[in-house]
Amino acid sequence: MTSGRFRFPTFALTFSGVLLVASGCGGPSQGCIDCPPIEGRYGLALDPGTLPSACDGVQVDLPVGPIDVSRQGSDVTATLDRMTLRGTLYATYDFNLVGNNLGQEMDGGTRGPDSALLSGRYIPAIGDGGVPRLVGDWQGNYSSTTAGNTRRCSVTRSFTAAHQ
Secondary structure (H helix, E strand, O other): OOOOOOHHHHHHHHHHHHHHHHOOOOOOOOEOOOOOOOOEEEEEEEOOOOOOHHHOOOOOOOOOOOEEEEEEOOEEEEEEOOEEEEEEEEOOOEEEEEEEOOOOOOOOOOOOOOEEEEEEEEEOOOOOOOOOEEEEEEEEEEEEEEOOEEEEEEEEEEEEEEEO
16 A cells, blocks of 8 residues: 655655656767768758648748758758758757748748757768768648638658759
8 A cells, every 4th residue: 555655755756756867967968079060062862742731722842952061060051042051960869950040031942840959960981982871851831821820730751862
């Protein structure tokens, strides 16, 4: 028979441990120290798919690339179809980049997403003649306003990008 009086401290200690690991205290969320050479230009290939029904009535222009990547330490900046994305490269070769077009003037081309997330992994070249790649997921968030009503939708696609 248990009284239950030890449940809260146990939960509090477990929750504190999860927070420490998630905040980078020895966990995988620390940026790389000896970072891989991710910088360069990559050709983008999004996996095919259909648009979610929430995108009906919203203009969705998927990115076509290329992705231009630069790095300073573990800080990574990428440009994809005129959107600048910023984020971190981790010791595991994983990366997360986010960006938005909100409040920016567009130069007459396709509008693209309001915001985007690019998360994935850098795969180094293997063997002679191998080409480094980026693989992961791209997510774009779109909106369209008609007659005062705003519709929003999100599109996710897996991607592969080979170094050019």
